[in-house]
Amino acid sequence: MKRRPFVLNTHGSLLGYKKYLSSPWQRLPYQFYDWVTLKTSARRAQAVVVSSKLEYSDALEFGIDKRKIHIIPMGIDCIAEVDRTRENETKELRLLFVGRIARVRRLELVLQAVQKLLIPWKLTVVGGEAETASVARSGYMGELKNLCRSLEIEDRVHFAGFKNPEELRTYYQSSDVFVYASLYENFSQPLLEAAGAGLPLVTTEVGIAKEIADDGGALLAEGSPESLSACIESLQDPGLRLSMGKAAQKSVQKRFDWNTIMQNYMELYRSL
Template identity: 30%
Template sequence: MRVGLLASLLSRQATYRRAGVSRYIEALLQYLPGVAPDLEIIAYTSRTVWRAARAEFPPAVAWRVTRWPTERPSVRIAWEQLVAPWATRDCAVIHGPVNVLPLALARPGVVTVHDLAFVHFPEHYPAAKRWYLRLLTGLSVRRARRVIAVSETTRRDVVRTYGIAPERISTIPNGIDADWRRVDDVELERWRRQQGLPERFLLFVGTVQPRKNLTTLLEAFARLGPEFPWPLFVVGAAGWLDSPIYRRVEDLGLARRVRFTGYVPPEELRYWYSAATIFIYPSLYEGFGLPLLEAMACETPVITSNCSALPEVAGDAAVLVEPTDPLAIAAAIQSLVMDEERRRMLAQAGRERARQFTWERTARETSAVYRTLGEQRSGERGGEAV
């Protein structure tokens, strides 16, 4: 059975576009050929991405390349809605991996919904992006034969917001690679010296944008006082509406204690997680929260929000706080700083929790959705023939 995966958002740019949903697409292309050799996976993307990325994926992945510069959002949207229905006409199933499907598809479609942050926090999005996501996500989940939600939280959001029948939605969580684990101590120490990092520091990983709630984290960090000896590193590319975040650092007098690294490639992230003493992720809303999982796999104690999908991912392996309360965040940080034994217990619990989430599982369960749709289509065609 031939499956068309719309991979326009697969990115190799050194920007926030290589995080999150790009890594989801990358994982599907890496793992689907191994867990579902009976499926023919065809990735649709731009010539630029194909040239940069094709050597990284299994030979079994077939590529169909467009000359349209779909790295540009407006071009990508036009291609998906105007060209993709025709370009994918020989596929049995079409997968829109990031919230949106071509609406004129002649074949069964499955769409993955990662979150509905644009519904809950519309003010955190530029107007054009907010309008596009609200319109096209709603139309796509109603058009799709099957919806994949990356968490139970997202599944419930889709049911409530769009009135989709729960039985049409499959919850398939994100994952991590099997070899994503804490870096060896000797190698880590060598890397730490190369980077000039202190022995202990706090870490945040994510795109610098309003929903990640960095302003509240900065306020919490400021409340720890100038005598607090550990710096805070913010690892992630600049996103959108981020200027107030950088201004807040200056306003709070934190310029010498908070360091923004900018974009860090995925292969280096494991070193940052492993070197950090505490990982803090106080996001206001996440459909899953991949950095949380990555930090736990690297045995780094985690403080995260008590809302959206984050408790679902963390289980009992993290400290949960109210993300809008800087006093609560500061108290959680101070408590872990003073309690080395609790940090050790959280590190161990996080490692065990993270083992439950793998990209191989994600790919296997996704392939089962493809097969179900393919069988349904075969049954419908058989019925028509009779």
């Protein structure tokens, strides 16, 4: 009887904890889990699927044979049709963040960055607070709101809370720039959604950011308020934002279309 092939899909489970857990004692349970489960599974697998170039690097560092590793990203169901040619009547640069409110997302850097802007702006933060203790630690949302008060920007920052996909589309449509300062993402669905909606990205180099930047749809910032602020200010021109947004959307259509992803999986399975 022919042995069934075994394909391991990592789904962001490789090494992310090293980015946001500094203590060796905090890392110990994850390292034990790696040794007992993931490393054993990776050795047994005929193929290991990762979702981005960044996660490919994590897989190599994890010790997975590079001949087994295949980059097949997640996809997006549909791309919102957004008219970016309409004039922004408020004259403010409308900035958007979407995602779980967790410390790994480093929203404090975004708040410090926008406070430095010399142009009119408004920031909308969409997402609920994370509940995972190792990532979030309770009280982060309160800290962010206190920071807004101390920076005297609370009247220009709106915490919208969790929104469903249909509501999210409205936020993508009514924004000018998507801002992201995460410390680590193996993929980042919010970047995919924002790019798919035709928004230019200002982001740290996490998840799929490098791929979209290579296609002209994102500016990669260092993890500092100054770098983020400079990137945001460079997008004052509506024409530049429009061209970058179109490039981001084309990048998603090219790289993250479900039909292409399914074809890649079929080719992988046939090869085993």
